[in-house]
Amino acid sequence: MIVNSRFFLFITGIFALVLLAGCETTSSSSAQAIETTESTDTMQTAPASRPGATAAPSASANAGASSQAGATGEPGTTVEEVVAGLDGELDASVAVFDGMILDERAKAEAISTAAFDEDADAGGEPATAEDLFEEGDLEEGIPGYGEFPESATDSTEAAGSEGASEQTGNADDDAAAVTEGDLAAEGGGGRPAPGSAKGGIPEDIGDGNDDDIVARQIREAALREKDPALRDKLWDEYRKYKNQK
Amino acid sequence: MILPACFPRSSVTALEFAGLLLVAAVFVSGCNAPIKVNSTTHTPLAQQTREVAEAELLDVGVLSFDPGLDEESDDDTVLPQVRMAEAHYLANQLTETIQETAAWGAVRMLPSETVVTDIYVRGQIVHSDGERLELDIAVSDSSGKTLFKKGYEEEVGKYAYERRKQLDRDPFQGLFNRIANDLLIWRQSLSASEAMAVRTISQLRFAREFAPEAYTEHLQTDKKGHLKAVRLPAINDPILQRIQRLRERDYLYIDTVQEYYDGFSRNMQGPYQSWRSQSYDEVLAARELKRQSLQRTVGGVAAVVAGIAAAGSNSGAARAGGAVAIGSGALLVKSGLAKKAEAQIHVEALAELGESLEAELEPRVIELEDQTITLTGNVQAQYQQWQEILQKIYRAERGQ
Numbered sequence: 001m002i003v004n005s006r007f008f009l010f011i012t013g014i015f016a017l018v019l020l021a022g023c024e025t026t027s028s029s030s031a032q033a034i035e036t037t038e039s040t041d042t043m044q045t046a047p048a049s050r051p052g053a054t055a056a057p058s059a060s061a062n063a064g065a066s067s068q069a070g071a072t073g074e075p076g077t078t079v080e081e082v083v084a085g086l087d088g089e090l091d092a093s094v095a096v097f098d099g100m101i102l103d104e105r106a107k108a109e110a111i112s113t114a115a116f117d118e119d120a121d122a123g124g125e126p127a128t129a130e131d132l133f134e135e136g137d138l139e140e141g142i143p144g145y146g147e148f149p150e151s152a153t154d155s156t157e158a159a160g161s162e163g164a165s166e167q168t169g170n171a172d173d174d175a176a177a178v179t180e181g182d183l184a185a186e187g188g189g190g191r192p193a194p195g196s197a198k199g200g201i202p203e204d205i206g207d208g209n210d211d212d213i214v215a216r217q218i219r220e221a222a223l224r225e226k227d228p229a230l231r232d233k234l235w236d237e238y239r240k241y242k243n244q245k
Numbered sequence: 246m247i248l249p250a251c252f253p254r255s256s257v258t259a260l261e262f263a264g265l266l267l268v269a270a271v272f273v274s275g276c277n278a279p280i281k282v283n284s285t286t287h288t289p290l291a292q293q294t295r296e297v298a299e300a301e302l303l304d305v306g307v308l309s310f311d312p313g314l315d316e317e318s319d320d321d322t323v324l325p326q327v328r329m330a331e332a333h334y335l336a337n338q339l340t341e342t343i344q345e346t347a348a349w350g351a352v353r354m355l356p357s358e359t360v361v362t363d364i365y366v367r368g369q370i371v372h373s374d375g376e377r378l379e380l381d382i383a384v385s386d387s388s389g390k391t392l393f394k395k396g397y398e399e400e401v402g403k404y405a406y407e408r409r410k411q412l413d414r415d416p417f418q419g420l421f422n423r424i425a426n427d428l429l430i431w432r433q434s435l436s437a438s439e440a441m442a443v444r445t446i447s448q449l450r451f452a453r454e455f456a457p458e459a460y461t462e463h464l465q466t467d468k469k470g471h472l473k474a475v476r477l478p479a480i481n482d483p484i485l486q487r488i489q490r491l492r493e494r495d496y497l498y499i500d501t502v503q504e505y506y507d508g509f510s511r512n513m514q515g516p517y518q519s520w521r522s523q524s525y526d527e528v529l530a531a532r533e534l535k536r537q538s539l540q541r542t543v544g545g546v547a548a549v550v551a552g553i554a555a556a557g558s559n560s561g562a563a564r565a566g567g568a569v570a571i572g573s574g575a576l577l578v579k580s581g582l583a584k585k586a587e588a589q590i591h592v593e594a595l596a597e598l599g600e601s602l603e604a605e606l607e608p609r610v611i612e613l614e615d616q617t618i619t620l621t622g623n624v625q626a627q628y629q630q631w632q633e634i635l636q637k638i639y640r641a642e643r644g645q
Binding site: 090 | 487494498504505507511620624627630634635637638642
């Protein structure tokens with residue numbers, strides 16, 4: 001009997017616990033149901049408060065309108081108005097970007113100009129390069145490569161840039177002189193203008209980019225030669241050699 | 246006389262063998278090859294002769310090269326800051342060269358791989374000094390497909406550093422020309438539709454970055470990991486029109502970065518070319534001395550061995566000759582060691598030159614990277630803002 005009554009009490013206790021747990025679950029579901037209802041109310045009331053929203057009675061349109069209102073923070077605006085607002089925001093941001101880029105480009109240009117001016121004040125790149133190239137001559141004993149014509153060296157020291165120096169040096173000679181304008185037209189003075197080199201490079205002579213050592217030696221000799229007759233012979237030799245190739 | 250095991254015993258007597266060794270020693274030690282002179286003939290730059298329709302013009306983006314410092318970690322003459330500077334400088338030289346082929350749209354250096362363009366050129370510096378430049382180049386398109394990978398190497402002669410020849414041309418211009426020419430050959434093999442397909446992929450990639458919700462499905466990745474356009478947006482797609490405006494801003498950003506690189510290259514050119522020219526001399530001198538050192542040491546050792554062999558001969562004259570050979574061999578070895586020490590002086594001079602250039606370039610590299618990183622950071626912040634706005638517009642227009 002004692003065992004039976006204990007068993008009865010145990011069962012009753014479990015039943016009571018189950019009942020209690022069931023009550024808690026029910027109350028939590030009720031709370032959720034309220035939240036959902038409140039949310040639905042908001043979705044249903046929002047379109048009604050916006051002009052033009054009634055024209056789109058579908059549930060999805062209502063949802064979209066609600067979302068747009070959230071995006072702008074202003075309930076009661078149309079899709080077009082929202083997009084126009086965002087486009088304005090994008091335009092403003094693009095304008096800020098353009099300003100930033102303009103500033104940066106101005107800075108970059110200023111740095112480049114300053115560097116260029118520094119070079120010019122210091123006598124240009126050749127001042128540095130020349131020391132180097134003089135020190136670096138390895139071609140002692142190779143005829144035609146170890147020295148430079150006096151005039152070219154002098155003018156290199158005087159001029160502001162490598163290409164310009166050569167051009168100026170060439171202009172010292174009796175052949176066709178070249179002006180600064182011509183240098184600019186040549187793309188920064190990188191290469192000598194036809195006929196402007198020392199002694200004058202004949203029209204049919206190329207820029208020598210593809211010369212091998214022998215051709216280069218002949219070319220160098222022709223460029224250095226002051227006697228026009230000899231110079232012409234050297235150019236003839238150069239032509240012959242190039243044609244043989 | 247006891248001869249080493251390797252000595253021939255039957256047909257050649259010890260005296261003959263010693264004589265041969267002596268002759269070999271004299272030949273080896275006296276063999277002074279002339280200083281190597283390379284021709285400055287370089288590959289000319291090919292140019293696009295046929296006009297390319299604007300719709301088929303592909304933009305090229307060259308990324309700063311990988312300095313390749315890992316590969317050369319054991320080389321004392323390679324200094325990190327110099328390599329870092331070279332990585333920007335050489336890439337910029339290549340950029341200018343590719344542009345000159347007149348076959349492309351805009352050719353620009355890119356601050357990072359995230360920038361969208363049609364063709365990407367990546368490079369790694371394998372070796373760089375005044376004498377030799379070696380680059381590994383990889384070219385891919387905006388779909389991620391590798392177009393070609395190739396190693397390029399060029400050695401220049403001293404004439405490349407002559408004032409007259411130098412002009413505005415890089416001593417290694419021939420190497421850049423070869424890369425640009427290979428790129429041009431690839432471009433010429435491309436049909437109009439293929440070129441336009443690459444452009445479309447670039448356009449969609451850019452659009453996808455700014456409006457992922459709108460354009461994710463337009464691109465698909467195939468099994469090889471290459472992107473493929475599977476859908477095209479409508480011509481009057483309003484989001485795409487907005488994105489096109491933004492892409493123009495992206496071009497402005499890249500142009501600005503290009504100005505940074507141009508300025509850096511201009512500033513770097515003087516000291517860098519100086520370093521190259523000096524380094525050329527030092528590299529050649531060090532190599533020549535090492536060669537002489539090796540020859541003399543080998544010749545000296547051979548003379549000593551020959552002398553020892555001759556010393557055991559029955560002939561008095563041979564013994565006397567052997568003694569002379571031993572003495573002269575020892576002198577040769579000593580001379581070889583002296584040459585080795587001289588070579589080391591040139592190696593140290595190379596390192597000093599590098600350090601001097603490094604000191605000069607370091608602030609410029611830092612300035613360039615500071616400029617680029619700051620601008621990129623500001624631009625990325627703006628891009629993020631644009632992405633958010635576009636997302637809102639897309640959702641608003643879709644009624645979401």
